[in-house]
Amino acid sequence: MIKETYTFALDIGTRSVVGLLLSEKDGAYEVIDTVIQEHGERSMLDGQIHDVISVSNVISSVKEKLEEKHGTLQEVCVAAAGRALKTIRAEAHIDIEGKPIIQTETVFHLELMAVQEAQKQLALKEKAMQEYDCVGYSVIHYNLDHQEIGSLVDQQGKIASAEIIATFLPKVVVESLHAALSRANLEMKALTLEPIAAINVLIPPSMRRLNVALVDIGAGTSDIAITNEGTVTAYGMVPIAGDEITEAISDQFLLDFHDAEQAKRELNTSESILVKDILGFENEILKEDAIAQIHDSIDKLASAIKEEIYSLNKEASPKAVMLIGGGSLTPKLPEMIAEKLNLPLNRVAIRGIDAIKQLKFAGHLKKGPELVTPIGIAISSNQNPIQYVSVKVNERSVRLLHMRKLTVSDSFLSSGIQMSKYYGKPGLAFIASLNGQSITIPGTYGEAPLLFKNGKVCSVEDEIHNGDEIIIEKGKDGRSLSVALSDLIDAVPATHILLNGERIQVEAKLALNGKPASLTDLVADRDSITYSFPDQIKDILPGGASFAPFHLVVDGSRVQLDAFSGKILINHVPALPSSPFEEWDQITAVPTESPSISQVLSELKIAAYDSLQVLYNKEPLTIKKMTAEVYRDEKLLSLGDKIHNGDRLTIKKQPPSSFIFQDVFTAVDIKIPTEGSRKFLLLKNEKETAFHEELLPGDKLSIKWI
Structure with missing residues (x-):
C-alpha cells in the first residue's frame, strides 16, 4: 500500500494524462514522482471524455507505472476541465414599495432569484441539452431604486435588485470522470476544477482583487480564467493551442507530427535545431529562422487568446497575464500576447512551478509549466475537495456538488425549484407576456415562503448536510389570484393537415420563459408565454x-x-x-x-442473369448463370443486398456463354451414394454425355449411378 502521506493526482488532458505523487509535511510540499502518457487516439475533446474505455486504459497505464515504484494506488484526486465551465451574469429585482425594511433573509432570496435567472439563461443558451450543477456565484453589486448600494439590509425604497455572476459545470463531465476512474480501479478521493486548481497555487485570494488572466495552453485547447473584484469572474476556452504550432513546424519542414513536436521543444533550449524530413534530408535551422517561418501560426494563437480575453474581460485588457501549460513554452508567444493586449512585456509571463511556494521536487524529475495544473489538483483537492451531498427537497432526491459550504439555497438551485413561484403574490399588479402582448393581473402583497430543514424552520443561508430533508412551502398570498396558463389560454391552438391521406392535428408549441409548458403551469411575474406553430414541412x-x-x-x-x-x-x-x-x-x-441490387439492375435495364429450362430426373429445372456482377467498394454484392443513396457501384457484365451439363450442379444438390460403387454416367436425352456438353432448352438430364 502506498504511503498515507502521498496524494495521487491525475491531470486528464486533451493530449495526455499526467500522474503525480505529492507529499505534504508542515505546509511544505514535495513532488515524489510523475508519469506523463499521451492518448493513443482522439479520446478527449475540449476537456470532455469522449471514449471512456480508451481514457481509462491510459489512466491504468499511468497508475501501473507509479505503482511499480511506490505501491498500490486506490484513491486519486482529479479535476474537471475549466473549458467545460459556463459563467452567466444575471440580475433579479423585487418590488419593496410600502414593505418593511429589508431583512437579511430577503437579500438571500433576491440573490437566489438572480442565480435562478442565470440558470434560465443557460438553459436557453444551451437549449437544455444537458444538466448543470451550480458550483458557485458572486454578487457583483446591489441596486436600490436603480442606484448602486453597498448593502440592502435595513434599506427602504421602491425597487431592490442584485446582479450576480454564477458558474455552472455540466454533470456529464463529472459522471464521465467517475466512469473512467472506475474502469481503472480507482476511487475518486476528491474533485476540484482545473482553473481553481491552477489559480489556488498561483493567484492567492489576496491577489484576486487584481484583474489578471490565467491562460493554460495545452495541446488542443487554451483555457482562460479571469480574476477581478476578489473572485474568478469568468472562464473561457479557445480551440487553438500547442498542436497548432506543432502542425505548422510539420508543414514547414516536412516532418511527421512526433518529430515536429520534438523540434518545437528544442526551439526553447537550442539556438538551432537539426531536423530530418520525410525524404531523409537533414537540415540545421537557426532558431530565429525557424520561428520566422512559423510566425503566422504563433500570431494566430496569440490573436485567439487575445480575443477570448477581451470577450471575457468586457473588451478590456487585464492588468497582467499568466501563462501555464506545455503550450506556453511556444517561442515568442508571451511577447505577441503582450503586444496584442497593449501590455508591457513584463506583464505577460510564463509561470512555472517555481511560482508555487514551499514546493520541491525529487532529484530525478524535470520541472515545467505543464506540471502546474496537476500540482494544483493535488493541493486544491485536499484543501478544498468537492464531494457529493444527497438531500431531499420537497420529497425529491437531489445530489449536489460539495465544493464549499452548502446552504438551503443550493438545494433549491439543484432541484430546479423557483423561489419566485413560492412567494406570496405581490401586492401590486404583476405583468405577464402572451406572444409579446402584456397582460396585467391584479393582486396584493404576499408573504415569503416557509422553509423547513428536518422539520424545523430554517433560512436559505442555513448549512445543509448529507441526508437532510428540505421542505419549501409557498408563502401566503395577500389577495392575489393564482393564475395558470389555462386562465390565459382556453386551449392550446391547433391546426390540421392531411398527411399521406391521414388527418393530422398539429398543436402549437406552448412555452413558459422559453421552456416547454402545459396549461396547468402557474404564471409568475414577468413570465413570458408564447405559442407558435411549426412553419415548415420538415x-x-x-x-x-x-x-x-x-x-x-x-x-x-x-x-x-x-x-x-x-x-x-x-x-x-x-x-x-x-x-x-x-x-x-x-x-x-x-x-x-434503399432498393435491392435486383431492383436497381431492373431499373437500369440490365439483366442480372441468363436462365435455361430443362428436365432433371423428369422434374422441371431452371438453371441460372449471372450475366452481371455488382461491386460496392470492391465487395461483390448479392441480388438481395440493399443499395443506399449516393453509393458508388461497379458493374461487370459477363460475356454470353452456352449452358453445359456442369451448370446443373449449381441448381441441384447431388447426393452421392454412401454404399456400393460411386461410378456414374451423365445422360442427356437418354444418351451418355460429358460435363462440358452444351445444353438446349427442354433437354432431359439425369445421373445414373453404376
Whole structure:
C-alpha cells in the first residue's frame, strides 16, 4: 500500500494524462514522482471524455507505472476541465414599495432569484441539452431604486435588485470522470476544477482583487480564467493551442507530427535545431529562422487568446497575464500576447512551478509549466475537495456538488425549484407576456415562503448536510389570484393537415420563459408565454427520413433513379422540406428508398442473369448463370443486398456463354451414394454425355449411378 502521506493526482488532458505523487509535511510540499502518457487516439475533446474505455486504459497505464515504484494506488484526486465551465451574469429585482425594511433573509432570496435567472439563461443558451450543477456565484453589486448600494439590509425604497455572476459545470463531465476512474480501479478521493486548481497555487485570494488572466495552453485547447473584484469572474476556452504550432513546424519542414513536436521543444533550449524530413534530408535551422517561418501560426494563437480575453474581460485588457501549460513554452508567444493586449512585456509571463511556494521536487524529475495544473489538483483537492451531498427537497432526491459550504439555497438551485413561484403574490399588479402582448393581473402583497430543514424552520443561508430533508412551502398570498396558463389560454391552438391521406392535428408549441409548458403551469411575474406553430414541412415529418433524389455513381457516371427518390407534394404540387404549409393542406411525403441490387439492375435495364429450362430426373429445372456482377467498394454484392443513396457501384457484365451439363450442379444438390460403387454416367436425352456438353432448352438430364 502506498504511503498515507502521498496524494495521487491525475491531470486528464486533451493530449495526455499526467500522474503525480505529492507529499505534504508542515505546509511544505514535495513532488515524489510523475508519469506523463499521451492518448493513443482522439479520446478527449475540449476537456470532455469522449471514449471512456480508451481514457481509462491510459489512466491504468499511468497508475501501473507509479505503482511499480511506490505501491498500490486506490484513491486519486482529479479535476474537471475549466473549458467545460459556463459563467452567466444575471440580475433579479423585487418590488419593496410600502414593505418593511429589508431583512437579511430577503437579500438571500433576491440573490437566489438572480442565480435562478442565470440558470434560465443557460438553459436557453444551451437549449437544455444537458444538466448543470451550480458550483458557485458572486454578487457583483446591489441596486436600490436603480442606484448602486453597498448593502440592502435595513434599506427602504421602491425597487431592490442584485446582479450576480454564477458558474455552472455540466454533470456529464463529472459522471464521465467517475466512469473512467472506475474502469481503472480507482476511487475518486476528491474533485476540484482545473482553473481553481491552477489559480489556488498561483493567484492567492489576496491577489484576486487584481484583474489578471490565467491562460493554460495545452495541446488542443487554451483555457482562460479571469480574476477581478476578489473572485474568478469568468472562464473561457479557445480551440487553438500547442498542436497548432506543432502542425505548422510539420508543414514547414516536412516532418511527421512526433518529430515536429520534438523540434518545437528544442526551439526553447537550442539556438538551432537539426531536423530530418520525410525524404531523409537533414537540415540545421537557426532558431530565429525557424520561428520566422512559423510566425503566422504563433500570431494566430496569440490573436485567439487575445480575443477570448477581451470577450471575457468586457473588451478590456487585464492588468497582467499568466501563462501555464506545455503550450506556453511556444517561442515568442508571451511577447505577441503582450503586444496584442497593449501590455508591457513584463506583464505577460510564463509561470512555472517555481511560482508555487514551499514546493520541491525529487532529484530525478524535470520541472515545467505543464506540471502546474496537476500540482494544483493535488493541493486544491485536499484543501478544498468537492464531494457529493444527497438531500431531499420537497420529497425529491437531489445530489449536489460539495465544493464549499452548502446552504438551503443550493438545494433549491439543484432541484430546479423557483423561489419566485413560492412567494406570496405581490401586492401590486404583476405583468405577464402572451406572444409579446402584456397582460396585467391584479393582486396584493404576499408573504415569503416557509422553509423547513428536518422539520424545523430554517433560512436559505442555513448549512445543509448529507441526508437532510428540505421542505419549501409557498408563502401566503395577500389577495392575489393564482393564475395558470389555462386562465390565459382556453386551449392550446391547433391546426390540421392531411398527411399521406391521414388527418393530422398539429398543436402549437406552448412555452413558459422559453421552456416547454402545459396549461396547468402557474404564471409568475414577468413570465413570458408564447405559442407558435411549426412553419415548415420538415417540422412535421418523421425524424430521420430523407426525401432527397436517389442517385448512384455507376462505373464512374452519376445516375439518378427517380423510381427510388423521395418526394414531397403539397396539394399535388412538388415541394421542398423547407416549404411552408397551411391548414388542411394535402401533403404527400414519400421517403427516399434503399432498393435491392435486383431492383436497381431492373431499373437500369440490365439483366442480372441468363436462365435455361430443362428436365432433371423428369422434374422441371431452371438453371441460372449471372450475366452481371455488382461491386460496392470492391465487395461483390448479392441480388438481395440493399443499395443506399449516393453509393458508388461497379458493374461487370459477363460475356454470353452456352449452358453445359456442369451448370446443373449449381441448381441441384447431388447426393452421392454412401454404399456400393460411386461410378456414374451423365445422360442427356437418354444418351451418355460429358460435363462440358452444351445444353438446349427442354433437354432431359439425369445421373445414373453404376
